[in-house]
Amino acid sequence: MPTQPGLLDRLSRRVVLGAEGYVFELERRGYIKAGPFVPEVVLDYPAALRELHREFLRAGAEVMVALTYYGDREKLKTIGREGDLEALNRQAVRLAKEIAAEGEALVAGNICNTWVYDHNDKQATSKKVRQIYTEQVGWAVDEGVDFIIAETLDYLGEGLLALEVIQEFGLPAMVPFGSAHDRLRDGYSFVEACKIMEQEGAQVVGLNCSRGPATMLPLLQDIRQAVSCYVAAQPVPYRTTPEQFAFQALKEPGHERSFPIALEPFLCTRFEMADFALQACQAGVNYIGICCGGAPHHVRAMAEALGRTTPASRYSPALDLHPMIGAHVKQKDQQFLGFWKDKE
Numbered sequence: 001m002p003t004q005p006g007l008l009d010r011l012s013r014r015v016v017l018g019a020e021g022y023v024f025e026l027e028r029r030g031y032i033k034a035g036p037f038v039p040e041v042v043l044d045y046p047a048a049l050r051e052l053h054r055e056f057l058r059a060g061a062e063v064m065v066a067l068t069y070y071g072d073r074e075k076l077k078t079i080g081r082e083g084d085l086e087a088l089n090r091q092a093v094r095l096a097k098e099i100a101a102e103g104e105a106l107v108a109g110n111i112c113n114t115w116v117y118d119h120n121d122k123q124a125t126s127k128k129v130r131q132i133y134t135e136q137v138g139w140a141v142d143e144g145v146d147f148i149i150a151e152t153l154d155y156l157g158e159g160l161l162a163l164e165v166i167q168e169f170g171l172p173a174m175v176p177f178g179s180a181h182d183r184l185r186d187g188y189s190f191v192e193a194c195k196i197m198e199q200e201g202a203q204v205v206g207l208n209c210s211r212g213p214a215t216m217l218p219l220l221q222d223i224r225q226a227v228s229c230y231v232a233a234q235p236v237p238y239r240t241t242p243e244q245f246a247f248q249a250l251k252e253p254g255h256e257r258s259f260p261i262a263l264e265p266f267l268c269t270r271f272e273m274a275d276f277a278l279q280a281c282q283a284g285v286n287y288i289g290i291c292c293g294g295a296p297h298h299v300r301a302m303a304e305a306l307g308r309t310t311p312a313s314r315y316s317p318a319l320d321l322h323p324m325i326g327a328h329v330k331q332k333d334q335q336f337l338g339f340w341k342d343k344e
């Protein structure tokens with residue numbers, strides 16, 4: 001018997017704060033290769049993954065997501081590690097569980113876009129995708145996850161397959177869509193797709209990845225109006241715009257593209273992510289988190305914007321104590337910084 005409230009229980013009471021972006025963050029730290037983005041860190045440097053889980057937990061995340069994103073059979077094949085498939089999937093859940101137990105966090109299994117599905121070759125590719133999801137969800141359930149997040153899905157068809165498999169295992173399903181375009185690859189709008197997922201029994205629908213706060217929020221409002229189930233939002237912390245509404249499109253003048261490893265000039269501050277958390281909450285979003293690019297300082301600011309105090313809040317900013325910009329700046333230091341005032 002579970003000793004703590006599960007996902008649906010928690011969602012019925014208040015916003016659940018999630019946190020992802022593991023792959024991008026561990027790539028920045030030197031434990032995952034950009035390009036394939038396969039989470040080899042799970043097996044090769046478990047201590048690094050443990051630490052990031054812990055940082056998100058201390059920042060207020062209520063869900064430890066097992067790092068099995070891009071940890072499926074096809075992805076592992078691309079780097080010649082198919083033989084590590086089951087070990088990687090099981091170990092990812094074990095690490096997430098281990099750190100979740102340090103707080104009162106839930107553990108989510110994770111499946112994602114496979115790059116195998118093709119709506120123009122639906123029958124053959126569906127079979128393969130179903131096999132991929134079935135083995136991954138099977139291992140996650142066996143290791144004891146609380147629910148499954150099937151995310152960054154850019155086909156409704158693939159989302160439906162994910163949902164079917166999760167339902168076969170009897171766990172709650174959170175199935176957010178993410179697309180580099182303004183609709184899904186099989187032609188559905190985000191709102192239509194979320195409505196269909198709700199009808200098919202998904203407990204949580206919504207969006208993750210691709211869009212930053214500015215271009216995800218309007219869609220979330222539409223989705224909230226269209227469905228009565230729980231809504232999730234995990235944007236990327238990048239300053240997407242109406243013209244470049246997905247982070248895959250962001251680019252600096254003179255550069256071909258910034259995605260995925262030169263996005264820093266577009267990174268949102270913690271304050272922007274805190275604003276997003278508040279706005280999403282006001283819009284009736286139930287599960288609020290962050291995706292690729294997110295880091296613990298964003299998550300803590302989001303938690304605090306929602307009125308929470310987290311373990312990491314002990315070290316939240318106290319800029320009034322800063323020797324140059326604080327409340328008690330000595331005259332000599334005021335004069336020193338005054339150099340910049342004259343330049344305004």
Ligand SMILES: [Zn+2]
Nearest residue numbers: 209210291292
């Ligand atoms: Zn992402």
